[in-house]
Amino acid sequence: MYPAKPIIIVNFKTYPSSTGQNAVRLGKICEKVAFEAGADIRVAVSAPDIYPVFQGVSIPVYAEHIDPYTPGKHTGSVLPEMVKSAGAVGTLLNHSEHKLTLGELEESLERASKLGLVTVVCAATPARAEKIARLKPDFVAVEPPELIGGDVSVSTAKPGVISESVKLVKEKHHVKLLVGAGIKTRADLLKALELGADGVLIASGITTAESPEKALKELLP
Numbered sequence: 001m002y003p004a005k006p007i008i009i010v011n012f013k014t015y016p017s018s019t020g021q022n023a024v025r026l027g028k029i030c031e032k033v034a035f036e037a038g039a040d041i042r043v044a045v046s047a048p049d050i051y052p053v054f055q056g057v058s059i060p061v062y063a064e065h066i067d068p069y070t071p072g073k074h075t076g077s078v079l080p081e082m083v084k085s086a087g088a089v090g091t092l093l094n095h096s097e098h099k100l101t102l103g104e105l106e107e108s109l110e111r112a113s114k115l116g117l118v119t120v121v122c123a124a125t126p127a128r129a130e131k132i133a134r135l136k137p138d139f140v141a142v143e144p145p146e147l148i149g150g151d152v153s154v155s156t157a158k159p160g161v162i163s164e165s166v167k168l169v170k171e172k173h174h175v176k177l178l179v180g181a182g183i184k185t186r187a188d189l190l191k192a193l194e195l196g197a198d199g200v201l202i203a204s205g206i207t208t209a210e211s212p213e214k215a216l217k218e219l220l221p
Contacts, residue, residue, distance in 0.1 A: 006189065006221065007178065007199030009120065009141075010206050011044045011064065011092065018207040023049035024056045026212055031057040033216040040199070041216070044092050044120075047078045054087025062090040062120065065098050068107035080111045090118030092201075094132070096145040102131065109135050120178065120201070126161060130168035133175040140169045141178040141201045154181040159195055166196035186219055193221070 010030055012018035018026050023045050034041035044062040045053050054061045063083035067074065071081055083091060093108055094100045100108065105121065112119050119137040123129035129140045142165045144154055154161055162179050169177045179192045180201035189200055202219070209215035 005038070005040045006193055006197075007040050007042065007139075007176075008189075008216075008219070009042045009044055009062065009092075009178065009199070009201045010216075011095075011180075011201060011203040012046065012049070012207055013064070013097075013203050014046055015204075015207050019046055019049060024052050026207065027053040027057045027059075027061070029213045030206075030216065031059045033213060033220070034059050037217070037220050039220055042090070044090075047083065047086075050083055050086040050088050060089050060118075061087055062092060062118070063088045064092050065095070066091045066093070066108055066112060066117075068104060068111050070111075080108075080115050080117055084115050084117060088117065090120065090138070092141075093119060093121045093137070095122045096124060096143060105132065106135055109137055122180075122201070123165075126164040126168050129165050129177075130172065133169040133173035136173070137175065139176045139178050139198070140165070141180055142169075143180040143201065145181070154179055154183070154192070159191065162192055162195040162197055170196060170198075184215070184219070186221060189219055190221055 030041045042060040044064050066080045067077040120139040121132050121137040122141045129142050169175050176198045178199050178201050179197045183200045183202045184205035206212050
């Protein structure tokens with residue numbers, strides 16, 4: 001059985017179409033589709049865009065990354081206190097484009113947890129996802145890096161990755177599971193849900209689409 005309301009997190013990354021004023025524009029599109037469809041759509045944005053997007057929308061805003069440091073030094077770092085103060089309610093961690101060691105990840109999760117930030121931790125493989133699930137984030141998001149940004153989804157190319165991750169993350173550690181990499185269509189989403197995922201992490205399928213609103217509506221079940 002599919003989740004009643006699958007979670008869809010749109011990762012804005014740093015595309016020109018999804019940063020600065022365009023981040024606010026895209027956030028409003030995600031909000032519009034979420035409200036019209038009764039969907040659970042959340043957005044993950046770059047640190048400078050958190051506050052303006054938070055000010056512009058009422059759907060959940062996540063940071064794309066946080067560093068595990070405490071306030072004070074660490075020039076150029078993105079602290080959990082900073083993103084929470086700017087309006088973020090959660091954060092992505094360990095994306096394949098911003099990897100962390102297991103030690104760094106454990107520290108980041110501890111810091112985020114103390115501030116009540118929702119944590120979505122990315123993993124490249126089911127085995128890595130299982131190790132991360134032991135740390136008890138709110139979500140593990142499995143994304144085979146070779147499929148990220150491509151035209152073939154994990155649901156089509158590697159459904160076994162999803163079913164294995166369900167066993168190792170959801171069934172073994174009772175941590176919610178998202179999947180990503182190449183997700184673009186309703187069929188991609190429905191296959192992931194059919195295999196046991198709770199939702200998807202999606203980026204270029206929305207952020208670089210000619211019509212992000214159309215792409216989001218066509219994704220929803």
